[in-house]
Amino acid sequence: MSSAISMGDSHSEDHHHLGFIRTYIFSTDHKMIAKQFLVTSLLFLAIGGILAAMIRWQLGFPGQPLPFNLGAILPNTMAPGGIILPEFYNSLVTMHATFMVFFALMPLMAGVFGNLLIPLQIGADDMAFPRLNMLSFWITPVAGAVMLASFFVEGGAAGAGWTSYAPLSTSGEWTGVYMGQILWLVSLIILGFSSITGALNYVTTVIAMRAPGMTWFRIPLATWSLFITAWLLLLAIPILTGGLILLLFDQTIGTAFFRPEGSGEPLMWQHIFWFFGHPEVYILILPAMGFVSEVIANRSRKPVFGYHSMVVALVAIAFLGWIVWGHHMFQSGMNPFLGMSFMATTVVIAVPSAIKTFNWLGTLWKGDIHFDTPLLHAVSFVALFVVGGLSGIFLASAPVDIYLHDTYFIVAHLHYVLVGGSLFGIFAGITFWYPKIFGRMMNETLGKIHWTVSFITYNLAFFPMHNLGVQGMMRRIYDPNQYEFLQSLQSTNTFISKSVFVFAGIQIIFAINFLWSMKKGKKSGDNPWDSNGLEWTCPSPPPHGNFAEVPIVYRGPYEYSHPDREQDFWPQDEAPVDDLDGPEYTDPNESTESNDE
Amino acid sequence: MTWMVPSTQTRTKARRVTMSDAGIATIDRTLEPGMGVFNKKLGMWVFLLSEVMFFTSLIGSYIILRYAHPDHFAPPGAILNVNLTAANTFLLICSSVSMVKAFAAIQQGDVKGLQYWLLATIVMGASFVGVQVYEYIGLGQEGFLPGLDDYAAHAGGPLYGATFYAMTGFHGAHVSLGVLALIFVYIRALRGEYTVADHEGVEVIGLYWHFVDLVWIILFTIVYLI
Numbered sequence: 001m002s003s004a005i006s007m008g009d010s011h012s013e014d015h016h017h018l019g020f021i022r023t024y025i026f027s028t029d030h031k032m033i034a035k036q037f038l039v040t041s042l043l044f045l046a047i048g049g050i051l052a053a054m055i056r057w058q059l060g061f062p063g064q065p066l067p068f069n070l071g072a073i074l075p076n077t078m079a080p081g082g083i084i085l086p087e088f089y090n091s092l093v094t095m096h097a098t099f100m101v102f103f104a105l106m107p108l109m110a111g112v113f114g115n116l117l118i119p120l121q122i123g124a125d126d127m128a129f130p131r132l133n134m135l136s137f138w139i140t141p142v143a144g145a146v147m148l149a150s151f152f153v154e155g156g157a158a159g160a161g162w163t164s165y166a167p168l169s170t171s172g173e174w175t176g177v178y179m180g181q182i183l184w185l186v187s188l189i190i191l192g193f194s195s196i197t198g199a200l201n202y203v204t205t206v207i208a209m210r211a212p213g214m215t216w217f218r219i220p221l222a223t224w225s226l227f228i229t230a231w232l233l234l235l236a237i238p239i240l241t242g243g244l245i246l247l248l249f250d251q252t253i254g255t256a257f258f259r260p261e262g263s264g265e266p267l268m269w270q271h272i273f274w275f276f277g278h279p280e281v282y283i284l285i286l287p288a289m290g291f292v293s294e295v296i297a298n299r300s301r302k303p304v305f306g307y308h309s310m311v312v313a314l315v316a317i318a319f320l321g322w323i324v325w326g327h328h329m330f331q332s333g334m335n336p337f338l339g340m341s342f343m344a345t346t347v348v349i350a351v352p353s354a355i356k357t358f359n360w361l362g363t364l365w366k367g368d369i370h371f372d373t374p375l376l377h378a379v380s381f382v383a384l385f386v387v388g389g390l391s392g393i394f395l396a397s398a399p400v401d402i403y404l405h406d407t408y409f410i411v412a413h414l415h416y417v418l419v420g421g422s423l424f425g426i427f428a429g430i431t432f433w434y435p436k437i438f439g440r441m442m443n444e445t446l447g448k449i450h451w452t453v454s455f456i457t458y459n460l461a462f463f464p465m466h467n468l469g470v471q472g473m474m475r476r477i478y479d480p481n482q483y484e485f486l487q488s489l490q491s492t493n494t495f496i497s498k499s500v501f502v503f504a505g506i507q508i509i510f511a512i513n514f515l516w517s518m519k520k521g522k523k524s525g526d527n528p529w530d531s532n533g534l535e536w537t538c539p540s541p542p543p544h545g546n547f548a549e550v551p552i553v554y555r556g557p558y559e560y561s562h563p564d565r566e567q568d569f570w571p572q573d574e575a576p577v578d579d580l581d582g583p584e585y586t587d588p589n590e591s592t593e594s595n596d597e
Numbered sequence: 598m599t600w601m602v603p604s605t606q607t608r609t610k611a612r613r614v615t616m617s618d619a620g621i622a623t624i625d626r627t628l629e630p631g632m633g634v635f636n637k638k639l640g641m642w643v644f645l646l647s648e649v650m651f652f653t654s655l656i657g658s659y660i661i662l663r664y665a666h667p668d669h670f671a672p673p674g675a676i677l678n679v680n681l682t683a684a685n686t687f688l689l690i691c692s693s694v695s696m697v698k699a700f701a702a703i704q705q706g707d708v709k710g711l712q713y714w715l716l717a718t719i720v721m722g723a724s725f726v727g728v729q730v731y732e733y734i735g736l737g738q739e740g741f742l743p744g745l746d747d748y749a750a751h752a753g754g755p756l757y758g759a760t761f762y763a764m765t766g767f768h769g770a771h772v773s774l775g776v777l778a779l780i781f782v783y784i785r786a787l788r789g790e791y792t793v794a795d796h797e798g799v800e801v802i803g804l805y806w807h808f809v810d811l812v813w814i815i816l817f818t819i820v821y822l823i
């Protein structure tokens with residue numbers, strides 16, 4: 001320990017002296033915590049994917065036993081003879097969403113990239129509160145274990161949907177799930193502490209730990225988006241925790257906050273849930289927007305088009321996210337006048353979203369585009385986010401939503417935003433920053449195979465769902481064939497299921513690439529993408545303390561292809577040539593963005 | 598001077614030294630990061646914002662339920678003992694004053710004064726929790742309980758009990774945690790670990806304590822008085 005406090009020049013030596021447990025398990029190093037989050041949340045992503053595949057098996061091949069004799073593994077309370085029971089199907093739908101939203105996407109974005117990028121991009125040696133950061137990670141596997149345990153208790157896992165609407169969720173008599181629902185609540189209450197401690201760290205670090213010269217409008221967009229996301233987490237998660245605790249009281253000590261039989265208000269649960277839930281939607285997409293901005297600017301070798309408007313749009317989306325929650329409740333019996341105001345505020349979000357989209361296109365326009373795997377994922381994000389955004393405008397209009405509410409149109413919309421948007425954004429982020437995390441490049445051929453097959457099968461799987469929804473197929477339905485008017489959709493459902501299986505299967509290529517490149521990938525060097533950010537000035541992987549000396553920042557992060565320079569990039573910490581005596585902050589050749597302000 | 602510094606506490610100071618070492622005395626102040634406060638203080642402010650949202654969810658639920666079902670809620674003083682809780686509120690406000698005195702003492706370098714006022718704060722905070730427990734026991738015996746099937750008080754309904762215990766209970770839990778944290782700070786103060794130059798811990802726990810006090814003033818008003 002004492003060696004870690006010493007002022008030795010060799011940081012790797014300090015790293016070595018910490019010992020195995022302090023280095024790999026109870027580490028306070030933000031990069032190790034990012035790696036821990038990366039591994040655990042990719043595992044949870046795989047679990048969520050397996051649950052999704054089982055849902056699609058039932059919809060694609062209703063009433064047929066699961067393939068590969070999987071039914072023999074599952075107990076009779078889930079799938080007797082390999083045929084998924086309706087009660088188990090409810091649990092599958094609920095737990096698929098819960099794992100994907102809370103245990104895969106949120107930690108992949110805030111947990112992994114918040115920890116990895118924030119200190120590196122702002123030039124800090126670590127987070128503001130490293131021990132709190134360690135706590136934030138270690139809460140996650142505990143909450144995940146509680147959530148997984150709920151599959152094995154009597155009655156099975158929670159089955160009231162990830163939204164757990166009251167009164168369905170207040171009592172086991174409706175769903176047949178007693179303990180599972182309680183464990184679901186307990187797990188999410190525990191997980192909330194992880195989000196809050198993490199967000200607390202990110203906000204404090206960005207405000208207080210920036211390197212000299214790193215002004216607000218020189219912060220890279222990935223850190224900007226994570227900073228805004230941290231604010232959303234910080235303010236939205238406590239609302240969910242409060243609601244979950246009240247629901248837990250309803251189930252355990254017999255209160256009646258949400259139970260109509262005791263004059264409670266089931267509608268109040270929906271208000272509390274979606275007051276958290278809509279900011280949550282932006283928690284799941286804003287970081288991806290940040291990663292994509294970085295990747296597109298770097299791989300097009302051009303400055304981000306409209307850097308300031310990108311930041312303002314992020315803030316605007318985050319703010320508007322707080323006043324739109326009622327658009328989830330057009331069909332809940334809310335006052336129609338209220339519905340109209342929620343409709344208006346929701347449609348307004350299209351403005352900052354469109355600003356971002358056109359800025360990405362403007363960045364690509366006439367750029368020197370390098371079609372590497374990160375760029376392919378980033379451009380897919382833009383394309384698929386537009387599709388998800390447009391279907392969002394359909395759903396935001398109350399008259400249309402009354403028809404489409406709780407159909408597969410919703411399922412299509414949310415998967416376009418959360419898989420096409422968030423997940424492709426995460427793939428862009430992982431493939432782009434992988435060399436910084438592990439010091440080696442990912443295999444480009446495997447990466448391109450993974451992207452190509454993923455992109456095609458993803459669209460084959462989710463685009464037809466719009467059609468299913470318009471034709472009236474209900475969300476979360478166990479067997480659509482029970483209705484005569486849905487029987488003609490079975491061939492579409494089977495096609496979707498097959499596409500999903502290929503989409504899920506090709507992720508194995510990603511996993512192989514991820515693990516193989518860690519040991520055998522080509523050595524990347526400090527700055528494989530010729531990037532400007534401070535994270536690329538330190539070694540890959542960065543040592544304890546990140547920077548040998550405090551970096552000084554002279555310009556914005558997107559100075560690519562500057563006309564006055566031979567090199568097509570201009571690192572943020574490179575001192576101007578005409579100013580060798582000391583830093584100069586009012587350089588006239590500075591970023592073009594700050595001139596157009 | 599290397600970038601590697603031992604702890605977060607000294608990090609800000611070390612950074613400033615490093616900067617002047619590098620000869621950047623002319624640096625524009627607007628280019629310096631931070632809000633002019635140390636990390637723990639900023640972190641506590643940010644944490645308290647999330648606490649505001651947590652209490653908002655509980656208080657918001659109470660307002661909605663009370664507005665929707667006025668018949669469940671008894672008039673002020675019908676069940677709850679306003680006088681006892683008013684005295685308890687006064688005790689908590691006094692503990693905020695003693696917290697201010699503790700912080701003022703260490704700002705002057707008065708370690709004895711810090712210890713004295715911290716102890717006073719702990720005693721008053723713990724007494725507040727004690728009175729609350731006493732109040733709960735009495736109310737429980739009268740049948741004022743949170744459960745739908747347990748509620749047997751002579752006025753109001755189960756929503757009254759449920760919202761009352763949820764709000765005051767979570768506030769009480771916050772006070773209890775605050776008392777534990779104050780005991781931790783008190784032990785450090787007894788060891789003489791706080792000085793004029795370094796008393797961040799006292800300031801940070803003080804912020805938390807004043808927040809908990811402020812929440813109680815709101816809760817006392819909306820639960821007991823109106």
